[in-house]
Amino acid sequence: MRLKHAAILTTVLVLVAGFAMISPLFLRLDRAEPKQKVMLSFSVSESDDVVEWCKALSSILNGYNVGATVFIVGEVAEQYPQIVSCFGDKVDVGSQTYDNIDLTSIADYSLKLEEVKEGKIAVDGAGNLYSRVFRAPFGATDQDIYSLLSRSGILADFSYDNQYNLYEDGQFVRHNAAVYEGRDYSPDFFLTLPNISEPLIIVFDSTCPISSIESFISELKKGHLEFRNASQLAGFTLTSRR
């Protein structure tokens, strides 16, 4: 190969690589469409102002017409039934065990099953509903989780950092998601994220000031986001109100 040919080859390679790298700049006509799917997730555990907090949250979600999913500790739901019943139809309500305990810290399977089942029963009883969505306290699960959930009548599990599992055709199937702790990011972060096919799941817990949540939702509403609850992500009903 003559040097001239080698020079042409390398130059063409550099040009092709360069224009290939920048071509995505021109490939998407309107990146503002379609809307990014977002699920707001709230974990509710024992606190002094849990009743006020839940009522205020319900009011905010209603006011902004935002769908979301709330996971409530069974014992707290039993103690304050109104924190379950206060949420409207757009909000899925699920359980997160009875005692808000790390499931992986329990060695006995039957005790683990009892935690999951009792948690769900408590939430269902408090809200007069039938919930089939679950989030493990602290996101901690082990290999028993699938049988625990299926034996408890739970069809959706939102315990993870990068996925959620849905019960489909006799087994739990993984679905990708980008999960963020809401208090660690500003609304701008989510508004400037490029669209992705997976849903964003933004997680808050009941220690987060309700005013912060309101301003957060207020900012998010300005973006091209589509708020969904767990049922809408799953494609089937996860909270049936009686």
Added chain:
Amino acid sequence: MSTTIELPTIELKLDVKGDMAATASPQAKPELDKEDDLYNHCHQRISKKGRILVSRKAWVVRAFTLAAIVFFMVYNIKVALISWDPLIIYSTLMPIHTLIVFVVGWLFFKNRAAGATGEVPEDLVSVIIPVFNQEGLIENVIRAIFRSSYSNLEVVAVNDGSKDNTGRELDLLAIEYPELKVIHQANGGKRKAVATGFYASHGSFVVLIDSDSVVDEKAIEEMMKTFSTSSEVGATVGNCKVLNADKNFLTKCQDAWYDYAFNIHKTTESTFGTVLCCSGCLAAYRREAIARFIPFWAAANVQNSDDRDLTSYTMASPWVKSELTSLSGRMMKAMSQYDDAEDRGLTSQTLTTWETVYVPTAVVYTEVPEKAKAYIRQQTRWKKGYIRSCFFVSVFFWKKNPLMSLVFYTEFMSTFTSPAVLFAIYFYAPFIQHLHWLPLTYFAGQLLIGLAAGFDYKFRQPEAKYWKYKPLMNMIASLVLPWLIVPALWTYRKNAWLTR
């Protein structure tokens, strides 16, 4: 008629502490005299190990700059990975390029001249000055050379058919300086003029100086010290400063640009021994590094890339050089047909075997265009030369240090892609894709990088007046200069001494 140029003088009033503190007053400590003397010449404080010293405040700004780039890069990667954004490679590559340039230039560069031990070599040095229509300034150029602290010089001025009084001025100077040899020839271009000087000279080292560039008296000595540190150094380039910086807005912007180009970008290139362009204003070569290429190089029909061509030849690897000499007669000939980057051409050829090194203590003052039209014409010429030189260098540069290769290929690539990127960012993104934040983000990024480089100029050279112009120059460089690829390619085969 001749004019007298007063070179800038520096008063040492450094606001630094500890071992960096210095003063030019008579009360200064004796051990600092040598450093202060050097500072008066190169305007930068150089440690005994060759590091360019700056104050602690400067390091804070540098650390902040690097942290900001890393933060942006990590954030960008995180977002892009979440969204599987196919732009991730490009949008990561560019900040990595900037990061490499800053980190290597700031943390790892050492002035090799500072590492020279023993006596300064006494080899005969041939100073070659190609001259065309340089009436007035040429006298100062020649006198500055003879004021040099390096004494074993022969100076060859080649008058390339000047139409003004340049020839007569040179003849008068030759009477005054017996070591000055003046050759008059019909106009044939800069390359032919340099070649004439090359063949008429005998030194084992060749210093090329543009006829509008005035060397500092220490410059040649510092370059020779650098050659003495390693037999692998085939070419060196001096620290070019703007002679007419005070003139207007454009020259002030160029002053800031020259500081970045030499004291940040070239320091990075030099750390790897691969300075890509030993600029024509002041470059020195071992004769053996370029002797075989000069015949091809001199057969030029255009006036660009002369310095880059020579540098590239000097630094290329042995196997490539073997390929070049056996297979590339036509290529060299084709490359040497053009004079739009004759300096780059020489550099390119030097790169084939040798190291090419930047010497910040070898200062030269050069005139820059004062009018926009002349500036655009110069930049178009340089871009042509850059493309021509990179076309050749891209064949072998991947064998060099991976980091420097990344810098080289990224810059070569962005020369072509920049106009498309600009179009996408400033028009396509806001008006078609409704991404209004993108042009603002890009603009702010350019501005901040310019500000960081400007601050760095001020910290290295506290008396610098035009460091504030670096952000503005960045705007010019990022918004205007990329489009010159169009006239550069359009007039690719056109040839002329475009500077005058």
